[in-house]
Structures are given as structure tokens and as C-alpha cells.
Amino acid sequence: RSLDLRVPDDALGRSKCLTGLGTGNYERFLEARAAGRPADELTRHLAESAQYYEQGLDLLPDTAVTDRGIAHNQLGIVYTAAGDIDHALPHYQQDIRYCEQADDLYGAGQTRFNAGVALLKAGRLADARAYAEAALANFRTFGDRAADDIQDTESLIAGIDQAAAQPGGGE
16 A cells, blocks of 8 residues: 555655565465465565565665665575575675675674575585575674674584485585
8 A cells, every 4th residue: 555655756764664574474484384385376476576576676776785685585495495595695695796895794694694595405505505604604793792693503514414414414
């Protein structure tokens, strides 16, 4: 409803509405997946989520670095959930660039962690470890304030190493 009430030249406001719809559809996907709903329903929610995020991203001005980064990270998450690492990874990489441009080292670490998880799921263990190590380096600059993130990232690295140690786990 908010989208319908926005004036056509309110690109930022319209974008926030569209990305909000993307988030809503992703949440529907999570709920449907948890409920064991059919694959076609899950696919529909992810496709609609990606569509809304893409539309929102298209409306964002180049100067809205933080908002653009968030939309790219969310698209990475949506494509990861769809099992499409080839579409997810460029979005994660773009968000990392935006985070670094905005001096958001913590956000860059979060996105690197997300990329590491996606790459682990895709079986790209060397790449997963590189992203996880970079995330860990980002988080360590925050010391105790990022203790949970550091622990989660160390666990991710341990999981990557465990996967690599399995027969056929090396790349």
C-alpha cells in the first residue's frame, strides 16, 4: 500500500517499499520451507523476492551506497537459498565493495561470512575458506564487541576444514 501512495519521483521511498516486499517474500519462503511446503511454492517465493529486490535496486541512486549494498547482500542470500551460487556471489562481492566504500568493515565481514557459507554449500571449499578468513580478519578488528561473530566464523572455518578432510572433499 505504501508503494501505491508514493509519488513517482520518490525513487528512494519506492525502492524501500520494493525491497521490503522482497524481504516479505523471503520470509514467506523461510516459513514455507519450515512447513515442508512443495518445491514450486518455495521457488515462487524466492523468485518474487529476487524480483522485488532487483526492482528496488534499480530505483536506488548511485549515492545510496548503504542501501544498494543491503539490497545486493539480500539478493546474495536469496540466490544462495535457491542454490544458485553463480548469481549469489556477484551480489555478495558488490555489497563488499559498497561496505568498503562506506568504511563499514563490520558489514563487509558479515557479507564475507555469508559468501563463505554459500560457497561451502556449493562445495567450493578453497573459496569458502578465503571468504571466511577475510570475514574473521574484519571481525577481529572489533575485538570483544564482535565475539559472537568471531566464534561463528571460526566455526565456519572448522566446518570448511572438516568438509575438505572428507574423502573427495578437496577441490
